[in-house]
Structure formats: C-alpha cells, structure tokens
Amino acid sequence: MKGILHILEHDFRSFFRYKWWLVGLISMNLADLFIMAIVYNYMISSEVKITSYFDFFAPGLAVTGLFASAFMIGREINMERRREVHHYMLSLPMTRLELAIGRVLSGGLRGMLYMSPLLLTCFIFLGFPTVWQLLLILAVLFLLATGISGLSIAIAVSTSSLEKFITARGLVYYTLFFCSSVFYPLSLIQQLGSEGKFPAPLVTLAEINPLSNASDMIRSFLMPDYTSFSLISIVNVFIFSVVFTLGAAFAYMKIIERT
Amino acid sequence: MNKLLLVVERDIRLFFQYKFLIIIRAIWFVSQIALFGLIASRMVYVQGIDYFRYYVAGLSVMTLYSAAVFIGFDIYEEAEHGVFEYLLSLPVSRRQLVLGRSIGGGLRSFIYVGPLIALSLYVIGSLNPLGFLIALFALFLFSFGVSGMSITIAVMIKSSDRFDILMGVLDALIVRLSTAMYPLAVVQAANPLYGGVASFNPVTFATDLFRWGAGVTLLDNPLLPLLGIVAFFSLFTLVGVILYEQHIEGGGWQ
Numbered sequence: 001m002k003g004i005l006h007i008l009e010h011d012f013r014s015f016f017r018y019k020w021w022l023v024g025l026i027s028m029n030l031a032d033l034f035i036m037a038i039v040y041n042y043m044i045s046s047e048v049k050i051t052s053y054f055d056f057f058a059p060g061l062a063v064t065g066l067f068a069s070a071f072m073i074g075r076e077i078n079m080e081r082r083r084e085v086h087h088y089m090l091s092l093p094m095t096r097l098e099l100a101i102g103r104v105l106s107g108g109l110r111g112m113l114y115m116s117p118l119l120l121t122c123f124i125f126l127g128f129p130t131v132w133q134l135l136l137i138l139a140v141l142f143l144l145a146t147g148i149s150g151l152s153i154a155i156a157v158s159t160s161s162l163e164k165f166i167t168a169r170g171l172v173y174y175t176l177f178f179c180s181s182v183f184y185p186l187s188l189i190q191q192l193g194s195e196g197k198f199p200a201p202l203v204t205l206a207e208i209n210p211l212s213n214a215s216d217m218i219r220s221f222l223m224p225d226y227t228s229f230s231l232i233s234i235v236n237v238f239i240f241s242v243v244f245t246l247g248a249a250f251a252y253m254k255i256i257e258r259t
Numbered sequence: 260m261n262k263l264l265l266v267v268e269r270d271i272r273l274f275f276q277y278k279f280l281i282i283i284r285a286i287w288f289v290s291q292i293a294l295f296g297l298i299a300s301r302m303v304y305v306q307g308i309d310y311f312r313y314y315v316a317g318l319s320v321m322t323l324y325s326a327a328v329f330i331g332f333d334i335y336e337e338a339e340h341g342v343f344e345y346l347l348s349l350p351v352s353r354r355q356l357v358l359g360r361s362i363g364g365g366l367r368s369f370i371y372v373g374p375l376i377a378l379s380l381y382v383i384g385s386l387n388p389l390g391f392l393i394a395l396f397a398l399f400l401f402s403f404g405v406s407g408m409s410i411t412i413a414v415m416i417k418s419s420d421r422f423d424i425l426m427g428v429l430d431a432l433i434v435r436l437s438t439a440m441y442p443l444a445v446v447q448a449a450n451p452l453y454g455g456v457a458s459f460n461p462v463t464f465a466t467d468l469f470r471w472g473a474g475v476t477l478l479d480n481p482l483l484p485l486l487g488i489v490a491f492f493s494l495f496t497l498v499g500v501i502l503y504e505q506h507i508e509g510g511g512w513q
Contacts, residue, residue, distance in 0.1 A: 171286060189298055
C-alpha cells in the first residue's frame with residue numbers, strides 16, 4: 001500500500017511538470033465551450049432534441065478533458081520505456097503489482113484532478129446535482145479515468161517508439177471521441193445507422209462507448225428533459241474500467257520486465 | 260538562388276521524416292469528415308448552406324494552418340540538438356537561410372495538404388475553376404504567412420514550453436474565432452466581439468476564398484479577403500525574416 005502511495009506521489013509530481021501543457025489544454029477546452037459551443041447554439045436544428053448546445057456540450061467537455069489528461073500517463077510510460085527508466089522503476093523496493101496498480105491509479109487520479117474545474121464549470125452553468133448524484137458522477141468518472149489510464153498504459157507498453165504510440169493514441173482518440181455522444185446526441189448516430197449512412201459496428205461502438213455513457217449520465221442528472229438515467233451506462237463504464245485496469249496492470253508487469 | 264533552394268529542399272525533406280505525424284493528421288482529417296462532419300451536419304441547420312460541404316471546406320484550411328505552424332517546432336528541435344550552430348556555419352547568407360525556411364515551411368505544408376484538398380474537393384463535388392485558382396494562390400500565401408508567423412513567435416519566445424502553450428492557445432482562438440466551422444453571420448449573432456475578431460482573421464479570409472473557389476458559397480467581393488491574405492503574408496514573412504535574422508545568433512534557447 002505504501003508503495004502505491006509513493007508511485008502516486010511520483011506521478012503527481014511529474015504531472016505538474018507539464019504545467020504549460022496543462023494550461024494550453026485547458027484553454028483549448030474553454031475555447032471549445034465559450035466560443036464553439038456558444039456559436040453552435042445559433043445553428044442547432046429544431047429537429048434535434050437540444051435546446052442549448054452549450055448546456056449539451058458542457059458535460060461532454062468535462063469527459064473529454066478527463067480522457068485527455070488520464071491518457072497522459074501512457075506517454076510518460078512510453079518515454080520511460082524508451083529511455084530505459086523502467087529498469088530503475090523495477091529496482092524500487094515494492095512489488096510489481098504495487099508498481100502497476102500505482103501507475104494505473106495515478107493516471108486516473110490525475111485525470112480527475114484536471115477534470116474538476118471543467119466539471120465545476122458545467123455545474124455552475126447547468127445547476128448542481130444532489131449529493132447522491134454528485135457522488136455517483138464522481139464514482140463513475142473515477143472508474144472511467146482509471147479505465148482510460150489503463151488503456152493508455154496498455155498502448156504505451158505495447159508500442160516500441162513514441163511515433164507508434166502517438167499514432168495508436170490518435171486512432172483511439174478520434175474513434176472514441178467522434179463515435180460518442182460527447183459532441184452530438186446518440187440518437188443522431190443511431191438515425192444515420194438506420195438509414196445505412198453510418199456503419200453498424202460504429203453505431204454499436206457509440207452506444208457502448210464509455211465516453212457516451214459518462215456524458216449521458218451527467219446529462220441525465222443536469223438535463224432531465226434531454227435523457228433519463230440508465231443503469232446500463234454505469235455497467236458499461238464499470239466493465240470498461242475493470243477490463244482495462246486489470247489488462248494494463250498485467251501488461252505493464254509482464255512487458256516492462258521483458259524489455 | 261541555388262542556396263535558397265537548398266534550404267527549401269532541406270525543410271521539405273525534414274517534414275516528410277515525420278511519417279507518423281503525417282499519418283495521424285491524415286487520420287484526423289478523414290475522421291473529421293467521415294464522423295464529425297457527417298453527424299454534425301445532421302445536428303446543424305443554416306439556411307442556404309449544406310453544412311457538410313461547408314465544414315469539409317473549412318477543415319482543409321484548418322489542416323493547412325496546423326501543418327504550416329509546425330516549422331516553429333522544428334526550430335526548437337534544432338536549437339535543442341545544437342543543429343542551429345551547424346546551420347549558421349553553412350555557406351548560406353542569413354537572409355537566404357531565413358527566407359528559405361519561411362518558403363520551405365509554407366511549401367511543405369501545401370504539398371502535404373494537396374492530396375487532402377483533392378479529397379475534400381471530391382467530397383464537396385463542385386468547383387468554380389477560375390475562383391479555385393485564385394483560392395489556391397491565396398492558400399499558398401496563407402501557408403507562407405502562417406509559417407512566417409510560427410517562425411516569428413518561435414524566435415521571439417525562445418522557450419519551447421511557452422511556444423507550445425502559445426501556439427495551442429492561438430490555434431484554439433484563431434480557428435474557433437473564424438469562419439472555418441461556422442458562417443460569419445452566425446458568429447456575429449452569437450457574440451459581436453467574436454464576429455469582429457472573425458471578420459479580420461486570416462483563417463476567415465482563407466476559408467471564405469476556398470469555399471468560393473470550391474463552389475460551396477458565394478462571395479460578394481473576393482478581392483477583399485485576397486488583400487487580407489496578402490497583407491498577412493507580407494507582414495509575417497517580412498517580420499519573420501527580420502526577427503529571425505536578429506535572433507538567430509547568440510543562443511538563449513530554453
């Protein structure tokens with residue numbers, strides 16, 4: 001347990017070294033919300049069940065911010081592997097499992113920390129949820145963040161160069177972002193799918209995508225007229241988190257010892 | 260002249276070494292069209308505009324902008340690895356070096372975006388031949404201007420961290436406060452301040468001309484955005500050359 005805490009401290013210190021990068025990322029996120037979403041408000045079709053795109057997008061933005069920041073741990077681990085810092089990590093007086101769990105957890109917690117101001121902005125404009133709803137939102141977002149952290153670690157340890165990692169990351173980013181309800185309602189993707197204009201596997205991906213599930217869960221509490229709460233969305237996020245947390249921990253333990 | 264061409268050639272070769280970056284940008288471009296563009300066009304309604312075609316045209320200019328900005332990151336890479344000193348030792352005058360870099364930065368981004376523009380024209384499905392030639396010329400100048408801007412900022416700041424954040428913020432603002440994603444009338448209706456900035460934004464000039472050339476939208480007077488692009492190109496190419504010349508020696512890179 002103490003080993004995990006040391007890893008958390010190490011990774012949080014590294015996170016704050018990227019302060020310029022974080023400021024850049026947060027300004028881009030805020031520009032998306034306070035410029036793009038405000039302008040889109042004036043273009044929303046009356047056929048879509050959204051009264052304000054700003055309100056619709058704010059929860060999605062918190063989830064995208066969480067995704068981008070939780071994914072950062074993968075880049076660091078990939079760099080450690082290339083510069084052979086992982087030999088030093090393996091020499092530390094802690095078990096392999098503590099090391100692996102510590103890395104996955106720290107990636108998730110860093111994502112939560114980064115996402116907090118974006119979620120607060122969302123609450124300020126859309127209204128605050130009840131205490132139980134807030135706890136549920138935080139729990140689901142934490143599960144999502146650890147799952148994303150696990151996914152990025154799994155990619156980081158499976159790719160030998162930064163370029164390959166960046167390419168794989170790009171593919172995952174764009175597929176998960178654009179095939180989700182972060183930017184647009186899920187019903188539009190389903191509608192395009194039923195018209196045969198969007199591939200069925202991508203429609204299914206959008207439906208089970210943890211980014212869609214987490215965004216829609218926040219919307220169900222803050223915008224009850226838009227969508228209703230669904231337990232299945234929490235189950236989807238839970239499965240995603242368990243699969244990638246355990247998968248990444250296992251891959252991290254096995255692959256860094258091999259190289 | 261021959262030496263200038265060598266500098267241009269070097270920068271073009273350097274860019275095509277970043278194979279993965281090129282692939283990633285191409286994936287981003289295609290996913291923006293096939294996923295975001297397609298779905299968002301169902302969500303949006305603007306009278307008299309097919310939003311899908313409108314968005315695809317804007318996307319080409321956004322990609323050109325981000326490719327042209329990349330020259331600034333190359334300059335930091337060279338400063339970090341000590342290649343700067345090597346470049347200064349070459350039998351090329353400072354002015355040729357600077358001008359070559361600006362031209363190389365613009366040209367390579369244009370070569371890269373060429374196939375993507377062809378793809379977007381195929382998706383858009385229309386063309387105004389004379390207008391398109393004028394738009395293409397404007398995009399050339401635009402990419403040189405953006406490269407000059409990137410070089411100017413890089414040599415003024417001399418800190419890769421600050422450059423990284425400033426370009427990120429600038430990218431967020433310059434693209435979103437333009438007509439790359441939405442018509443000017445909508446931006447003005449949303450917020451007059453946003454509309455004011457968008458009216459004088461070089462990205463607006465470039466996208467408006469490209470959409471006009473691609474037959475997506477009409478333009479009352481194409482000369483005005485063209486003059487805007489020429490002014491942007493002249494300012495940053497000239498300023499970039501002068502500043503690069505002044506700051507190239509003496510180190511101080513962080």
